[in-house]
Each structure stands twice: as C-alpha cells, then as structure tokens.
Amino acid sequence: MRKLLLFALLIGGLFYLKRRREAGREHIHLHFDDGSTVTLADDGLDAQPLLALARPAL
Amino acid sequence: MSIVWPVDVAPALADLTEISSQVDAAAVVDADGAVLGSTLAAELETERLVRAGVGLLEAATSRFGSSGRSVTQLEAALREGSLFVVREEGLGIVARTSAGPSSGLVLYDLRTCLRAVAATKKKSSKPRSRAAKKPEAADA
Numbered sequence: 001m002r003k004l005l006l007f008a009l010l011i012g013g014l015f016y017l018k019r020r021r022e023a024g025r026e027h028i029h030l031h032f033d034d035g036s037t038v039t040l041a042d043d044g045l046d047a048q049p050l051l052a053l054a055r056p057a058l
Numbered sequence: 059m060s061i062v063w064p065v066d067v068a069p070a071l072a073d074l075t076e077i078s079s080q081v082d083a084a085a086v087v088d089a090d091g092a093v094l095g096s097t098l099a100a101e102l103e104t105e106r107l108v109r110a111g112v113g114l115l116e117a118a119t120s121r122f123g124s125s126g127r128s129v130t131q132l133e134a135a136l137r138e139g140s141l142f143v144v145r146e147e148g149l150g151i152v153a154r155t156s157a158g159p160s161s162g163l164v165l166y167d168l169r170t171c172l173r174a175v176a177a178t179k180k181k182s183s184k185p186r187s188r189a190a191k192k193p194e195a196a197d198a
C-alpha cells in the first residue's frame with residue numbers, strides 16, 4: 001500500500017512538473033471555425049513568426 | 059487604420075474589465091479592422107494592440123486556414139503576457155493579459171463581450187419604429 005502511494009505521488013509530481021514547464025513556454029494556440037485546434041510550440045518554425053507579431057503589443 | 063466610434067461598446071468593455079481581472083487591455087474592431095472601442099486611453103497604444111492582433115489573425119489564417127476553415131480564436135502566450143484575438147459575428151476583439159492567464163476563461167469573457175457589442179450594434183442599426191398611426195378616419 002505504501003509503495004503504491006509513493007508511486008502515485010511520483011507520477012503526480014512528474015505530471016505536475018511537465019504541465020508547469022509547458023505552461024511557462026511560449027506558444028500559439030489556434031481555434032478554427034470547424035472546432036479543431038492547433039498548438040504551435042516555440043521551438044517549431046511555424047510559431048516564431050506569429051510570436052514575433054504578438055510581441056510588440058505586450 | 060482609422061478610429062471610428064459608430065457603436066457604443068464602452069459598456070461591454072467596462073463589463074469585460076470588471077469580470078475578467080486578467081485582462082489588462084482590450085479593443086473591439088469591426089470586420090475591416092477599424093477600432094470601435096478600447097479600454098486604453100492612448101490612441102497609439104490601441105493601434106499597436108489592434109495592429110498586432112489583426113496581423114496575427116491574418117497571418118495565422120493565411121498559414122493554417124484553408125477554404126473550409128478559418129481561425130476564429132487565437133492565443134499567443136509569451137513570457138511577458140498573452141495576446142488573445144477572437145472573431146465572431148463580423149466583429150473582433152483583441153485583448154492583452156498578464157503572463158499565465160486562464161485561457162479558457164479569458165476566451166469565454168471575450169466572446170461574451172463580443173456578443174454584447176453585436177447585440178448593441180443590431181439594436182442601433184434597427185430602423186426606429188414609427189409612431190402609432192393616426193386613425194385615418196378619426197373624425198368620421
């Protein structure tokens with residue numbers, strides 16, 4: 001039981017850290033009229049020109 | 059870019075900033091990109107915000123849109139903050155928030171603001187109803 005609890009804590013902690021790291025990264029999130037969405041991470045070539053367009057407003 | 063104020067969007071923007079504490083600044087534009095209203099006092103700052111938002115939407119649509127679909131909402135999340143653009147019913151709203159906002163909530167609030175503006179626009183563009191007709195044969 002104790003091992004299971006430790007394992008669950010470990011998985012939860014890793015998941016939390018992953019979410020935190022992703023939230024801190026620059027990205028572009030697009031929603032389309034057909035209901036689909038696209039997320040462009042800052043390390044992708046597609047996101048850079050769009051991030052550069054947004055920067056002056058911030 | 060011209061700044062015109064044909065529709066009173068101030069109440070909708072005031073509601074938005076009151077409800078959504080994460081929104082620092084917002085501007086409503088029409089289909090042509092003309093500013094209908096803004097929470098920013100400085101015209102230059104409004105233009106910068108709108109130019110970035112409209113440019114971002116156009117660039118995203120031309121890059122990722124197709125004949126069957128177009129971008130209706132977007133979020134550009136940067137370290138300094140986030141820029142949101144929502145397009146609906148021939149209107150658009152560009153908003154700036156601090157870093158790490160609750161994207162879903164902000165988008166919901168922006169859509170609500172746009173719908174309020176659209177309702178005001180419809181109301182103001184409706185022809186005024188004529189005064190009650192006088193009975194033709196009143197003295198007959």
